[in-house]
Amino acid sequence: MNQLGDSHRPSWLDRPYNFIQLEWDSTLSLLRMKTQVRPIQCYSLGLMAEMHQVFTDISTSSGYVKHLVMTSDIQGVFNFGGDLSLFVLLIRARDLESLQMYGHRCIELIWWMETASQRGIHTVVLVQGDALGGGLESVLPYHKVIFERSAQGGYPEVLFNLFPGMGAWNFTIRKAGFAVANEMILSGHIYTADELHYRKLVDMVVDDGKGEAAVQQAVRFVHPRLRGTLAALESRRAAACITYESLKEIVNQWAATAMTLTDRDLRFMERLARAQIRKIGSFGEGAVEEIKKLELSIAWERRHIAPWTIS
Amino acid sequence: MNTSSEGAQDEVIQIVHPQLVTLPHPVRFNEGTPNPTNHFGILMQPFFLDLVTDTDEERRRFETNPIVLDAVARGMPVERYRKLLHELYHIVWHFNPVCAAGASRMPDEYRQIRYFLYEHMHEESGHEGWVINDLEAVGIPKERVRVHLPSVFTLALTGYNYWAADRRHPCSVLGMIYALEVIASVYGGPFSLAIKEALHLQGEAGTTFISSHATMDAAHMAELRVVLNTLHDADSRSAITESAIINFHHFTKIFEAV
Numbered sequence: 001m002n003q004l005g006d007s008h009r010p011s012w013l014d015r016p017y018n019f020i021q022l023e024w025d026s027t028l029s030l031l032r033m034k035t036q037v038r039p040i041q042c043y044s045l046g047l048m049a050e051m052h053q054v055f056t057d058i059s060t061s062s063g064y065v066k067h068l069v070m071t072s073d074i075q076g077v078f079n080f081g082g083d084l085s086l087f088v089l090l091i092r093a094r095d096l097e098s099l100q101m102y103g104h105r106c107i108e109l110i111w112w113m114e115t116a117s118q119r120g121i122h123t124v125v126l127v128q129g130d131a132l133g134g135g136l137e138s139v140l141p142y143h144k145v146i147f148e149r150s151a152q153g154g155y156p157e158v159l160f161n162l163f164p165g166m167g168a169w170n171f172t173i174r175k176a177g178f179a180v181a182n183e184m185i186l187s188g189h190i191y192t193a194d195e196l197h198y199r200k201l202v203d204m205v206v207d208d209g210k211g212e213a214a215v216q217q218a219v220r221f222v223h224p225r226l227r228g229t230l231a232a233l234e235s236r237r238a239a240a241c242i243t244y245e246s247l248k249e250i251v252n253q254w255a256a257t258a259m260t261l262t263d264r265d266l267r268f269m270e271r272l273a274r275a276q277i278r279k280i281g282s283f284g285e286g287a288v289e290e291i292k293k294l295e296l297s298i299a300w301e302r303r304h305i306a307p308w309t310i311s
Numbered sequence: 312m313n314t315s316s317e318g319a320q321d322e323v324i325q326i327v328h329p330q331l332v333t334l335p336h337p338v339r340f341n342e343g344t345p346n347p348t349n350h351f352g353i354l355m356q357p358f359f360l361d362l363v364t365d366t367d368e369e370r371r372r373f374e375t376n377p378i379v380l381d382a383v384a385r386g387m388p389v390e391r392y393r394k395l396l397h398e399l400y401h402i403v404w405h406f407n408p409v410c411a412a413g414a415s416r417m418p419d420e421y422r423q424i425r426y427f428l429y430e431h432m433h434e435e436s437g438h439e440g441w442v443i444n445d446l447e448a449v450g451i452p453k454e455r456v457r458v459h460l461p462s463v464f465t466l467a468l469t470g471y472n473y474w475a476a477d478r479r480h481p482c483s484v485l486g487m488i489y490a491l492e493v494i495a496s497v498y499g500g501p502f503s504l505a506i507k508e509a510l511h512l513q514g515e516a517g518t519t520f521i522s523s524h525a526t527m528d529a530a531h532m533a534e535l536r537v538v539l540n541t542l543h544d545a546d547s548r549s550a551i552t553e554s555a556i557i558n559f560h561h562f563t564k565i566f567e568a569v
Contacts (some may be wrong), residue, residue: 038375039375039377039380040374040375044371045367046368083371085370085371085498086363089370089493089497089532090363092496092497092533093532093535094532094533095359095360095536097357097359097360101356101360101364267500270500270501273501
């Protein structure tokens with residue numbers, strides 16, 4: 001039972017949201033945040049504003065939330081990452097400032113999650129579907145990353161001449177090392193949950209449908225030893241330090257690179273956005289399949305293979 | 312102090328069309344014009360950034376509307392595409408007159424907007440003819456296009472735009488331009504691709520208007536951003552934001568109705 005008791009239940013827990021659903025478990029002081037950006041689950045400006053509000057509210061009620069669990073409420077998709085249509089809009093408008101603003105908002109959320117242990121909060125994320133680009137990098141600062149077996153993740157940005165700029169390098173290097181970060185970010189390849197677990201980017205893989213039980217197990221394991229665990233996690237941060245300044249520097253590089261994308265790159269981005277729509281509408285192959293096709297076509301172009309001729 | 316991160320404070324940008332440089336007062340303005348401070352002395356951010364943020368939900372409501380999603384992913388049957396082009400014909404026909412209505416009511420404090428509109432009207436001139444050609448390519452003769460009556464949603468869109476230019480604020484036409492150019496430059500490309508696939512259209516036949524605007528409006532977006540960032544007063548800013556939201560809303564309804 002929460003030491004403060006339900007009489008101290010803060011009013012912000014009942015704040016209405018469009019893209020987030022909050023569930024409170026007073027027994028474990030556990031706040032569950034389910035994201036629901038329908039129909040295309042991505043980090044839209046609206047979702048990020050609501051997440052920022054939730055994080056601000058948690059910070060103002062210091063000590064009330066002890067565990068924060070994030071999941072997606074959209075079947076088959078954890079998060080597609082950045083709002084690709086917004087990127088296309090801003091790049092075509094040559095609007096560096098707005099792209100930087102978008103990136104800075106992302107890393108503010110990432111940074112809050114990175115410093116959650118300082119605030120006395122243990123964080124867990126459950127991924128039950130596709131986590132692409134920003135969708136994957138957004139889960140890496142969580143203390144415990146749990147994937148269901150059918151979930152997939154990767155950084156496809158390089159396929160349209162961009163790179164994941166909101167913490168992917170920092171957090172992938174910290175969790176999995178330089179070699180894995182290089183391989184993942186520079187290939188654009190999409191990995192299965194087991195492949196991500198093998199690379200130490202994911203802490204636990206469970207069979208489909210067992211994710212909720214795994215979250216409960218993770219929280220209940222930490223709960224009786226929360227202070228010690230958080231202190232250890234805080235010292236882990238000191239041992240493998242990631243700074244806000246480095247995140248900001250990379251996000252500015254990301255925005256500057258985005259401004260150099262050509263029409264061809266933007267068309268790839270649009271293809272991916274169109275594939276996201278197909279997945280949502282169950283019209284056919286989704287974003288992951290499209291990325292695999294893009295990988296193939298790019299590899300084909302790079303090899304400069306001569307066309308078949310009959311001699 | 313220049314707030315532009317592009318460091319363009321000394322870069323003077325001429326927005327008048329090259330063919331119109333003989334105008335008596337060619338407008339030149341500095342993109343790096345400092346943004347003024349608000350009542351609390353806090354530096355205001357560029358208006359384009361505000362406009363993108365404040366209209367983002369309406370843009371996404373258009374993008375994620377089930378009918379729009381379906382059209383962008385799978386195209387649409389020829390009958391519905393014909394209906395859409397018919398509605399587009401009216402929107403395009405009224406585009407320049409709406410811009411002219413705004414320009415004619417614009418005082419000199421918005422002179423740069425007025426000259427931007429002159430240039431823009433010049434570029435958009437005659438584009439309703441492209442829609443007619445596309446309709447011909449999908450089996451609708453010219454004579455039938457000219458007698459087509461717009462849907463109530465198209466009337467609501469054009470009616471609002473005239474009213475806003477006349478009664479709300481002359482700068483509100485920039486909200487219309489913003490919404491229509493976002494739709495064209497961000498969604499026009501994938502949509503025309505989906506239409507070509509669905510209707511087995513060859514080359515640009517039948518999709519000239521949408522395909523060309525997808526590319527052309529990309530350049531227009533950059534010009535629009537520059538001119539929007541010259542606006543610092545709350546009245547024009549709120550009128551433009553309102554107009555963009557309403558144009559996204561009505562355009563979604565038009566799409567739904569076909």
